[in-house]
Amino acid sequence: MSEIETLFGVLRQSADEGVVDMLERMVREAPDHALNRMNALDLAANAGLDEERVVAGLLHAVQLGMAEMTWSVICPSCAGVLSANKSLKTLNSPHYHCAFCAAGYETTLDNLVEVTFTISPRVRKIAAHNPDELPLADYYRQIFWSSAIELPPDLETLLREVTLETFDLPPGERAILSLHVPEGTLIVFDPVTHTAQFLEIKGEETSERQNLSMIFNKAETPTEAITLRPGPLRLALDNRTDGRVLPAVWVANPALDALLTRRKPALTAKRLLTNQTFRDLYRTETLAIGQRLKILSLTFLFSDLRDSTGLYQHVGDLVAFDLVNEHFRLLQEIIASERGAIVKTIGDAVMATFETPDRAIAAAIRMREAMSELGAERQYQGLLLKMGIHEGSCLAVTLNGQQDYFGQTVNIASRVQGLAASRAIVVTEQVVEHSDTRTLLEAGGLTPTRRSVALSGIADKMSVYEIP
Template sequence: MTETETLFAALRQSADETIVDMFERMVRDAPDHALNKMNALEIATKEGLDEEQVIATLLNAVGLGMFEMTWNVMCPSCAGVLSANKSLKTLNSAQYNCAFCAAGYETTLDNLVEVTFTVSPRVRKIAAHSPDELSAAEYYHQIFWSSAIDLPGDVEKLLGEVTLEMVDLPPGERAILSLQAPEGTLIVFDPVTHAAQFIEVKGEETGERQNLSVMFNKVQVPVDTVALRPGPLRLALENRTDGRVLPAVWVANAALDAILTRRKPVLTATRLLTNQTFRDIYRTDTLAIGQRLKILSLTFLFSDLRGSTELYERVGDLTAFDLVNEHFRLLQEIIASERGAVVKTIGDAVMATFETPDRAIAAAIRMREAMSDLGAERQHQSLSLKMGIHEGSCLAVTLNAQQDYFGQTVNIASRVQGLAASRSIVVTEQVVENAKARSLLETKGLKPTPRSVALSGIADKVSVYEIS
């Protein structure tokens, strides 16, 4: 048995066999580019597989050293990768700038960071493992662009439609390009150094040759714009780095817009942080101590087992301990199946996160039913949960040696849970205003009852809804 076969056999011990078989076929038969920056959601859709199971399989494969996981900071406008990171710990900039778009973006895990997977060289060597050997077109395809962009098959032909010239420039070399500059905006851009020069071409056409020099080095400078007239242009390019650069002269036109706006769903950092398999594997190794990463929207669910102290008194320590443990097992199972993750348990309480409010509500309804079933099964009808849900922005942090969350959203969610009576789910206005959450409640015939409450530590009254 080869090492690769041994690794796939080991992977079958922790992942769905059908999905493992699919990845084994990919490693054996797929073209190189299909095994680089793999988009877990795209693979699941294409193969008709469960997204969470595909993600879990890839995460377990990373743990076995079969795949490598990368956290790509990507530009929302052009889908270019601004920074590729093997760990969230190296995302240490409050803002990332895209020279190609001449724009800056605040670092958030919702829409700026995607997670992709690449086959390890120990399993199969692919072209992307040696990016300096890729053609210019394939470098853009496999290294510069994120998995969010939906490119057609012939990338070289595509680039030919939106670029005037593309050069492979070795270290220390210079190149002279003679162009006929058309009216409009041109962008001289290098995907290796992420340097750009904008050229605004307007006015009366000239027959005289215009000259422009662009140098590429490792020093990041603000994007500059020069004004030229339509006509002949002598463009001098100089590579002052110790590696090759791949400058191209782009034409900012409708064809380029059509390329950059073709998008696919991606596995965001926020979604991965709310994945139970990820938390189980990387519980203590996600963020650096003191690191804080912003999330624009995350949904928190807090639950507490009602009357657990009285339960211990009534049925005894051993029986109560067994019931509480079974309650934790059921809750984690339901939370994971609704694409959520348990952040921590506090006594008999659970703190969980979900990417969207509808998933949290679906989990809460199922959790409530599961407690009723457990109580009936064990002949303890008093088993019930008090639950609270809130959605908003927060910070991903490390607390007590594990990945956690901090902010007012967390505080409100915790306090809202304290408002819940036995078997009730209390949610905030932000949660019920979510379109998918409203649809879910309507489908289940549930009508939340509104009320306005004062919460400790919150200046203004908060609108909450009780789902009885």
């Protein structure tokens, strides 16, 4: 048996069989580019597989050294990769700038950072393992553009429609391009160094040669537009890096606009951090000590067993211990199935995160029913959960050696849980007003009851809602 067959055999012990079959088939048959920066959500959609199972399978493959994970900062406008990182620890800039779009963005994990997977050379050698040898179109497809853009199969043909000239310039070399520039907006752009120069071509056409020089040295350069007239242009290119650059003269036309607006879902860092398999495998060492990464919207669910002290007194330590452990198992199973993850447990309490409020609500309703069924099965009707849910911004941090969250949103969610009594689920206004939450509650025939409360540490009273 070969090493690859052995690795896939080990992967089958922890990952979904359908996912392993898909990956094994791809390694045997797929073109090189399909195995580079794989989009987990796209793979799931094309194979008809569950997204969470595909994500989990890829994470286990990374653990076995069969794949590599990349955290890419992407431009929300052009979907270009601004920074590719092997770990969240190297995401240490508060802002990123896209030269191609002449725009800057605050670093957040919601939609600015995507996570992709590349097959390891240990499993199969692919062209992207040596990006300096990729042709221009393949470099754009596999290195510059993220997995969130829907690229056509024949990208090379489309690139010809949106570029006047391209050049492959080796390290330390210079070149001169002579071209005739038409009226309109042009962008001289290199995807390797992310260097860009905008050209506004307007006015009366000239026959005199115009001159422009560009230096590529990986230093961020201003992107103010230079005005030229239609006509001949002598473009001097100087590569001062230790690798090749791929400058091209782009034409801002409808074909380029259409290309840059083609999108498909991608796995975001925020979603991966709320994935239970990821938390199980990467509970520590996700972020550097002192590192803080912003998330604009994350939903927190806090749950606690009501009167757990009474439980131990009523049924005894051994039975109570088994009940509490089964309660944790059921909660983790439900939370994971709703695309959430348990961040930590504190005594009999659980802190969990979800990508969206409706997922947290769905989990809470199922958790409540699961506790009723468990209580009936074990003949203890007092097994009830107190639950609170809140949504808002927060910071992803490392606390006590593991990836955690910090901020007012976390504090409010915890205090809202303290308001819960009996079987009620208490949520904040942000949660209940979410469109998908309203749809979920209406479908279940649940009508939240509003009340105004004062929370410790919060200046103004808040509206909370009890879901019966």
